[in-house]
Amino acid sequence: MENEFPDEVxxxxxxxxxxKDLVFCMLVCRQWREIAKDDYFWKCICSRKWPSICKQPxxxxxxxxxxxxxxxPQKIQRLPVPRLTFDDLVFYIDMWLEESLIFSQAIAGCTLRAGLQCAPHGIPDILAxxxxxxxxILMLEVEPKLSIPTGPAITVSVLxxxxxxxxxxxIINKSTFDYIDGSAARALAYEYLRFSPRHPFISDxxxxMSLLFLYKGASVIEVFGIEIDFCDAARSETEILWLLDMLDWK
Structure with a gap:
């Protein structure tokens, strides 16, 4: 195709x-490539994409x-292997019904990571x-199950x-389960994480913390599981471990 078209055309x-089309034109032949190198054509493209930069380049x-x-196009960058593992972690979970302690356990991180081994029959499709x-999913089976009235306040702390x-x-400091999602059979509490001063731009x-339950009558729930998640920012195991690593450890 050498010189098939006049330069002026x-x-x-x-x-x-x-x-994108101009890049492809540079691959056609030497004539097209040499002409397309002229920065004027690229300025025309940039003036449409970023008009302000051509006003004061x-x-x-x-x-x-x-x-x-x-x-x-931006490449998806994979996170490096985190320094922290679930084997390194222990979670201390305490729950109160009003002022009465109803649950208190130290739970190994690998146990939470293993999750529920068998969900009970009758849970909603959304939860299933x-x-x-x-x-x-960081989840613990509650055994024996907790029967809790729905009226009084339930609070939770997690270290x-x-x-x-x-x-x-x-992780959570005496937060209240103030929202019940009946369609998913979950009661929810949350708290904003505290990050190390080394990460000043990470916040919000x-x-x-979720209580997974089945209804036992009109005003009683039977809790069969507890879940901790960080769905605002982390869903994979690697993301969660990096997030936890950035907390304000003391």
């Missing part, structure tokens, strides 16, 4: 193309480089679908201990 067409602006650098999800550094962090991420 190509120079009148190239300013009308978008960046940086010194020695290279519009081809600008377009090729910032128009590339959640239990089958591919997310990392975590990391054995690799012998430090503690607060919540730790959620």
């Amino acid at each position: 190509l120079k009148s067409v190239f300013p009308l193309l978008d960046g 940086p010194v020695d602006a290279n519009y081809k480089k600008l377009y090729l650098t910032f128009s590339k 679908a959640h239990l089958r999800s591919l997310d990392c 975590a201990h990391r054995k690799d550094s012998n430090k503690m962090a607060c 991420i919540r730790a959620w």
Whole structure:
């Protein structure tokens, strides 16, 4: 295709193309490639994509480089292997009904990671679908099951201990289960996580605690499971471990 089109024809067409098409034109032949190298054509593209930069361009602006650098699709970057593992963690969970302690256990991180071994019959379809999800679910089977009246306030506290550094962090501090999702048979409490001062730009991420239950009459629930999740920011095991690693451990 060498010299099949006069240079003037190509120079009148190239300013009308978008960046992707101009890149393809550079692959056609030497003539097209040499003409398409002219930064004027790339300036035309950039003026449509970022009009303001052409009004007051940086010194020695290279519009081809600008377009090729910032128009590339972003690559999904995988998180590196976290320093923390669930084997390093112990969670201390305490729950009160009004002022009476109704649940108090120290639970190994690997136990929470293992989740429920067998969900009871009769749970709602929404909850059953959640239990089958591919997310990392931190869940504990409550045995014996807790029968709790729905009227009084139920509060929860969760501390975590990391054995690799012998430090503690607060996950939830006496939060109330103030929302009941009847369709999913879950009672929910949350608190915003406290992060290390080394991560000052991370905030507004919540730790959620769920009571998984079945109704036992009009005003009593029977809790068969407890779940901790960080769905605001972390769903996979790697994401959760990195999130926990950034907490304000003391």
